[in-house]
Amino acid sequence: MLQNEIHRQVRQKTELDTYIGKFLNNRYLIRDLIGKGGMGRVYLAEDVAKGGMAVAVKILSMNLANQQLSQRFAREIFIGAQLGRKSTHIVRVLSYGVTEDKIPYYVMEYLQGKNLKQILKNETLKIPNFLEICHQICLGLQCAHQGVSIKGEIFPVIHRDIKPENIFIIEDDSKDRIVKILDFGIAKFLTERTGITLAESFIGSLPYCSPEHMEGRKLLDVRSDIYSLGVLMFEMLIGKHPFQIKSNSFADWYQAHRFQMPPMFEDIAPQISIPKELKKLVMSCLAKEVSDRPQDISQILVVLEQLQRKYNNLISDNQKNIQNQELLQLVPVTSLSEKICLQKSWPKNQPIAPICFSHLLPTPQGSVPTFWAMLAKKEIAKFIDNNNYTEFIFQKNLY
Incomplete structure (x- = not known):
């Protein structure tokens, strides 16, 4: 009975999705749909040229007839390939191609774990775990902000969509957490010298957008990502978004990001003990004016690393105290x-x-x-x- 039910579900998925069970480029066997968004769908696949190695394949929602989408998709491939090679904390792009219907796709490393949104649904992060995850996010963003090479020149890249769904957390064989930033497909070059431009339509996630991003400023810089990171850090610490709105409209979110001041941590979560240095850091990232925020990720890393050392020392002291107590009991x-x-x-x-x-x-x-x-x-x-x-x-x- 169970086997029949499994076969029924597979048939149902295959009927709903024409890619499942098919090969791409005679190499990637599509096994299952694992995610979807506005730009396309992500599938679990097997790379038969690599002995059936599991990979993730992202396929664009529209074919190459739409020039703007195809250009954006090509840029996603290019940026992801360069940044993934430079940083452990950015998902790696392995290959790319087009389907028989001229729809572009690219192949990424397959990650096993959960995104940050799934984790925050079930738990509030303790300070050491928060510091560990944020530190790795910042290392990935720092790599992107340092830029990619185009025709011998370095062009910084901003993500423009930092949110819990785009932060993926995996565990390696040693049970250490490895954080990966996903989806640089809507990243924007900080200069137009590349000749690549974005569509005029708004791209981003309203709850995490900087005020200047929502205003449509053309010259966004790394401090826009820093604002989004501030919203994310607030939510990671408290389990709640810093801004409460009446509706999910663009207008309400803009009013919140531009004019509403974030609440004090102790007012909404007095039971949670947060170091004052960390409170100050998050609030500075949430500053309405770009000049009042940390000017680059390295300034945030300095504070996070100081706090990590502090907590590591506390853990070490606690371990010594436990050992001393054990000595008294072992006489x-x-x-x-x-x-x-x-x-x-x-x-x-x-x-x-x-x-x-x-x-x-x-x-x-x-x-x-x-x-x-x-x-x-x-x-x-x-x-x-x-x-x-x-x-x-x-x-x-x-x-």
Whole structure:
């Protein structure tokens, strides 16, 4: 029964999508639809020339008869190919071509994991995880902003659509998170010297657009991406968008981005502890005027890396404290004298002289030589007052 249901679903998908089950360029076998958007659809495929290696294939929604879309798609291929080779944090473009119907496609590395939107639906990120993800996003954006080479010249590239859906998070074999930025297909060159121009229509996601982007300014720069990153960081920290609107219209979003001030973190999420440096960074990224924001990604990276070092030190200190607590609990009882010392009250047949003995204390780092003694209260007090160079583990309520 289960096998019949699987076959039924496959047939249904095939009927709805003519690409599933077919080859592209006699090389890429389309297996399943895994995503779709305004510019095209993304499929899971097998590269038969690479032994069936899984790849992702993006196919444009329209054929090459639409010159503007085909130019934009060609630019997406070109930018993705260059940036993917330069940065681990930008999805790699492997190949490209056209279908039998003259519809262009390109092949990307296949990523397994979740996008940030899916993750934020189920959890609020802890500060160390937030810093790790943001750091990698910034490294990818920094690579793009540094530019691609065209005819020997370097032209910076901005993404123009930074949002949770375009941030993909995978885990490698070592369980470390690797962050990839997707979809540079609507990126814009910061100069028109390339001879490549965008259509006049608005391109972007309204909840994450900078005010100047929504105003249609032709000379957008990297600070537009920084604003979008600020919206994204706010949402990652709080789980809510910084701006509340009545409708999803262009006019309402423009009013919010241009005139509405973002709320203070403590006003909407007082239960979440956020470092003041991080609050200041996010608010500066959300500044309405471009001159009030960080001027490039490197300024953001400085703050993130300082906070990462701070949290790494805190984690290291906490681990040391845990180890010290474990040492106190690992004291073995192996002789009569030690048993007497670990009692909480002075034994009835108390000795007329102090009890002293040595012991090798086992720890995860190896055996540590220790010296044990049962002393009178006033003697213990002397050790406490004058403990300048020796570490003592003791019980004050022995008697």
